Amino acid sequence: MSGLSTLLFTLGLVLVMALVYATGMAGWIVGCFLLLGGWVAILVMKAADPGAIAVQALTAAVTMGLALRWIFRHTYWHKRTVKDRRAAEEKQYETRGVVDDLRARIAVKVTEVDRGLKQYELVRRLAEAMSWEEMSPPLDKALKHFFRSDGWALYLTDEKGELSLVQRRGVTPEPRAEDLAKKDPFLHTFIPQSGTDEGRSVWALGMPLWRLHERIGCVIVRITELAPDQQAALLAEANTFAVQLIFAMAKAKLYRELDKRSRTDGLTGLSRRGPFEERLREEVARARSFRTTFSILMIDIDHFKNLNDSYGHQVGDEVLKTVAQRLHDGIYETDVIARFGGEEFVCLLPRSQPAGLKVKAEQIRQRVGNEAFVIGLEAVHVTISIGIAHFPHDGDSPEAVLGAADRALYAAKAAGRNCVVEAASVNS
Numbered sequence: 001m002s003g004l005s006t007l008l009f010t011l012g013l014v015l016v017m018a019l020v021y022a023t024g025m026a027g028w029i030v031g032c033f034l035l036l037g038g039w040v041a042i043l044v045m046k047a048a049d050p051g052a053i054a055v056q057a058l059t060a061a062v063t064m065g066l067a068l069r070w071i072f073r074h075t076y077w078h079k080r081t082v083k084d085r086r087a088a089e090e091k092q093y094e095t096r097g098v099v100d101d102l103r104a105r106i107a108v109k110v111t112e113v114d115r116g117l118k119q120y121e122l123v124r125r126l127a128e129a130m131s132w133e134e135m136s137p138p139l140d141k142a143l144k145h146f147f148r149s150d151g152w153a154l155y156l157t158d159e160k161g162e163l164s165l166v167q168r169r170g171v172t173p174e175p176r177a178e179d180l181a182k183k184d185p186f187l188h189t190f191i192p193q194s195g196t197d198e199g200r201s202v203w204a205l206g207m208p209l210w211r212l213h214e215r216i217g218c219v220i221v222r223i224t225e226l227a228p229d230q231q232a233a234l235l236a237e238a239n240t241f242a243v244q245l246i247f248a249m250a251k252a253k254l255y256r257e258l259d260k261r262s263r264t265d266g267l268t269g270l271s272r273r274g275p276f277e278e279r280l281r282e283e284v285a286r287a288r289s290f291r292t293t294f295s296i297l298m299i300d301i302d303h304f305k306n307l308n309d310s311y312g313h314q315v316g317d318e319v320l321k322t323v324a325q326r327l328h329d330g331i332y333e334t335d336v337i338a339r340f341g342g343e344e345f346v347c348l349l350p351r352s353q354p355a356g357l358k359v360k361a362e363q364i365r366q367r368v369g370n371e372a373f374v375i376g377l378e379a380v381h382v383t384i385s386i387g388i389a390h391f392p393h394d395g396d397s398p399e400a401v402l403g404a405a406d407r408a409l410y411a412a413k414a415a416g417r418n419c420v421v422e423a424a425s426v427n428s
């Protein structure tokens with residue numbers, strides 16, 4: 001039987017070598033079983049011979065050697081894999097941190113670029129605008145976008161160097177005396193006395209607009225929600241924004257001056273005829289819609305030609321200016337007065353009562369008549385004639401009511417001048 005055990009050992013040896021080579025651990029286990037089988041065969045059959053034992057010992061030694069080699073290699077690779085995995089995980093963690101950081105920085109840059117583009121777009125649209133009316137909507141949009149404002153007011157410097165209100169959205173505070181000299185954006189709180197935030201403290205962001213030493217104006221923006229840690233960033237943003245606005249606002253200021261000049265009569269400072277007629281058309285539309293009334297006064301200086309002829313055009317101009325001033329002083333802020341032509345003036349008085357207006361016209365006539373113009377050693381008086389017409393009684397269109405007032409003025413001239421005539425009395 002020693003032949004059988006030798007065969008088993010030999011087979012075991014070959015298999016162990018082949019399986020260890022092919023499968024590692026599994027081959028070693030199978031080889032061990034085969035060796036165990038060999039031992040059992042030797043013990044059971046008691047037929048061991050030195051040759052078989054030598055082959056078995058050799059097989060065992062080779063198997064053990066291979067097993068040990070496998071264990072060492074396995075342990076080595078396992079350790080190395082764990083180390084590598086840990087290193088890879090650390091690297092991955094590190095990379096993720098870098099990627100997250102990069103992503104955050106890119107997001108900040110994108111926001112900055114987006115803001116920059118929006119500011120550029122605003123400036124472009126403001127620069128393209130040909131009038132203040134065209135500038136107003138993009139400015140409104142930009143203030144909402146950049147400052148989440150729910151109200152703002154724009155002040156531009158007028159010819160006297162004072163800030164005058166151009167446009168206002170919602171309740172905003174007036175510029176305060178202590179802020180007028182400031183050149184950088186500032187923040188303060190205020191309590192609106194009306195509107196949705198009545199009685200509640202809200203923020204006002206002031207953006208003074210200066211071009212070198214010239215103050216162009218000031219924008220006051222109302223901000224309802226503002227955390228304390230956002231204030232510095234908001235002021236920095238306002239600074240950049242104000243720089244962009246200055247150019248556009250300087251243009252708006254110029255428009256306003258040109259517009260005002262084109263609408264105003266150079267000698268008397270009153271409105272010109274064109275804008276007056278525009279305003280009259282609006283008033284007719286309003287009066288028709290709301291079933292209200294208004295009146296027209298047509299005023300003409302009597303024998304003005306004689307005054308010019310006697311004292312010269314320069315004196316005539318001075319008289320015209322003073323008469324215009326007296327007429328302006330004699331009416332309400334809401335009334336409209338214009339120089340209609342040479343020495344003729346026209347007034348539009350919304351919602352006036354006929355009886356009261358006749359008295360008022362008489363007072364104006366007397367006030368002008370009482371004015372003494374000192375020319376050299378002489379005190380000269382001028383008189384005026386006034387024609388009154390009421391809408392819709394004397395005319396239900398702009399042309400008709402103006403025509404009626406003109407006819408009444410003509411009747412006043414015919415009646416001897418220096419008097420007031422109502423259109424109704426002319427028609428009857």
Ligand code: GH3
Nearest residue numbers: 300301302303304305306308313316317342343413
């Ligand atoms: P009436 O009482 O009928 O209105 O007589 P009038 O002389 O006032 O009227 P008329 O229409 O005959 O003359 C108007 C004069 O007003 C003629 C013109 O020399 C003068 N005039 C018109 N515009 C100006 C102006 O800007 N400056 C001066 N100085 N005179 C003016």
Ligand code: MG
Nearest residue numbers: 300301302303
């Ligand atoms: Mg006249």
Ligand code: MG
Nearest residue numbers: 300342343344
């Ligand atoms: Mg005249």
